[in-house]
Amino acid sequence: MYHVMFDVDDTLIQSSQFDENCLVQAVKSVTGLDLYQSWGDYPHATDRGILRTFIEIQAPDEDLVDLERRVKAVFIQNIRERLSHRPALEISGAKAFFHRLLADDRFIVSLATGGWRETARMKLISAGFQIDDVSMASSNDHYSRARIMELARERAGDTDLQLTYFGDAEWDVRACQELGVNLVIVGNKVSHCQTIHDYRSDVQALNYIIHP
Incomplete structure (x- = not known):
């Protein structure tokens, strides 16, 4: 058996840009401050990790638990409103590939996202992904992407399978x-030896899983 784990934004769905905009707007609405947006400069480019660094650099009087609660509430509403006007779109071929793996007994499928669980689910469902029985870990669980991935693996019941992660950014690397x-790697944000433009050629994607 093989374990295949997916990031969400710009890996399964075309969502990084509007997701970032909604987060920046939420932080501005709650704190009145403009969030620094060079995500690659953050030690942990996850929703919780970004807020941790935001407090360290820009808002030292804020408490992380309280700030996360307030920002998340506005952020969820921002995402809900955006999706009500424009549903999320898949990366080409992603739904067919994702559901093909789910239906194949050779594969365990999980999700590990640096976003918050609530909005990740909203975006995936909006784009037509069936995720009710898929194990997921998110920024709700930890600020570290690596730890989020470990938690997703544990929740999927995998202790020793060959694990392949589909991501799109430098922090995934x-x-x-x-x-x-x-x-x-999905897309062209970073250079990597195993890269697909999208999932329309699932033969190549499968080959990277089975013969890395």
Whole structure:
């Protein structure tokens, strides 16, 4: 058997840009401050990790638990409103590939996202993904992407399977290197030896899983 784990934003759905906009607007609404947006400069580019660094650099009087509660409430509403006007779109071929793996007994499928669980689910469901029986870990669970991935693996019941992670960004590369996980990059944000433009050629994606 093989374990296949997916990031969400810009890995399964075309959502990073509007997700970022909704987060920046939420932080501005709650604190009155403009969130620094060079995500690659953050030690942990997850929703919780971003707020941790925001407090350290820009808002030292804030408490993380309280700030996260207030920002998340506005952020969820921002995402809900955006999706009500414009549903999320899949990365080409992602739904068919994702559901093909779910239906194949050779594979365990899980989700590990740096976003909060509530909005990740909203975006995936909006785009037509069936995720009710899929194990997920998110920024609700930890600020570290690597730890989020470990939690997703535990929840999927995997202790020793070959794990392949589909991601799209530099922080995915770093987390997979830290954990020794086989990585497939989706898109062209970063250079990597195993890359797919999208999922329309699922033969190549499957080959990276089975023959990394």
